[in-house]
Amino acid sequence: MSEVRDWNLSETNLGRAEQIPYEIAVLPIGATEAHNLHLPYGTDSIQVRSVAERACERAWEEGAQVVLLPTLPIGVNENTLGFPWTLSFKPSTVLQMLRDIVSCLEHHRLPKLLVLNGHGGNELKALMRELFRHTDVQVVLVDWWTVDPHAMQANFEEPGEHAGEMETSVMMHLNEDLVELDRADEGETRESYLTGIEEGWAWIARPWDRYTTNSGVGNPERANAEKGEKFLDSCVKKIAELIVEMDEREIDEWYPYRSG
Numbered sequence: 001m002s003e004v005r006d007w008n009l010s011e012t013n014l015g016r017a018e019q020i021p022y023e024i025a026v027l028p029i030g031a032t033e034a035h036n037l038h039l040p041y042g043t044d045s046i047q048v049r050s051v052a053e054r055a056c057e058r059a060w061e062e063g064a065q066v067v068l069l070p071t072l073p074i075g076v077n078e079n080t081l082g083f084p085w086t087l088s089f090k091p092s093t094v095l096q097m098l099r100d101i102v103s104c105l106e107h108h109r110l111p112k113l114l115v116l117n118g119h120g121g122n123e124l125k126a127l128m129r130e131l132f133r134h135t136d137v138q139v140v141l142v143d144w145w146t147v148d149p150h151a152m153q154a155n156f157e158e159p160g161e162h163a164g165e166m167e168t169s170v171m172m173h174l175n176e177d178l179v180e181l182d183r184a185d186e187g188e189t190r191e192s193y194l195t196g197i198e199e200g201w202a203w204i205a206r207p208w209d210r211y212t213t214n215s216g217v218g219n220p221e222r223a224n225a226e227k228g229e230k231f232l233d234s235c236v237k238k239i240a241e242l243i244v245e246m247d248e249r250e251i252d253e254w255y256p257y258r259s260g
């Protein structure tokens with residue numbers, strides 16, 4: 001029996017794909033950046049790709065005509081370039097890529113797109129607003145790690161913001177060989193003398209090499225693969241449900257709302 005997964009565009013072929021009226025595409029967007037001293041540069045891309053694969057597989061098994069697009073491996077990291085070998089696209093570059101991808105989907109009459117984001121610095125909402133009047137493709141955006149706050153709370157004592165307990169646990173579940181936990185430190189951060197920043201009501205794109213000591217924010221000490229698996233499963237389940245719902249509903253003048 002063939003191992004080709006029809007829902008994975010990078011694996012399938014024209015012979016198969018011609019037979020399938022795909023209804024919804026999933027586009028994962030990751031990053032290439034330092035993650036404390038112990039996680040791979042590709043952490044965000046590896047994680048978002050895995051979440052997307054598992055969610056697409058699950059949705060496909062439930063009958064969704066979903067196709068997974070290749071993961072964009074570089075994201076917006078303008079403020080973290082202070083750490084060696086981090087790569088970055090400007091938000092305007094990401095917007096151009098999204099425009100081109102959406103235009104291809106339109107060309108192929110693929111009406112719905114789920115953008116699955118894997119990196120906090122990829123603040124894509126403003127880009128979605130840019131796309132809004134320029135395409136008929138219905139675009140929905142999800143930051144994968146935010147979909148189940150209960151699971152986040154249930155599984156982690158201190159999830160951490162960057163390369164902490166949550167991200168390290170998920171990576172240990174996905175590929176323990178790529179986690180060198182003995183290299184990690186606690187991920188210390190510096191306080192700002194601007195009160196608004198400390199109180200959280202003033203915002204800056206934080207210069208990461210000044211804000212953090214080793215690029216990490218959050219302590220990875222209590223991370224383990226089991227927590228990572230449980231959390232990932234909860235997120236995958238919810239994202240798969242969203243894909244099924246998006247797939248089922250015809251696009252009419254009310255999409256995605258109920259009429260009347």
Ligand SMILES: [Zn+2]
Nearest residue numbers: 043044163167
């Ligand atoms: Zn990350």
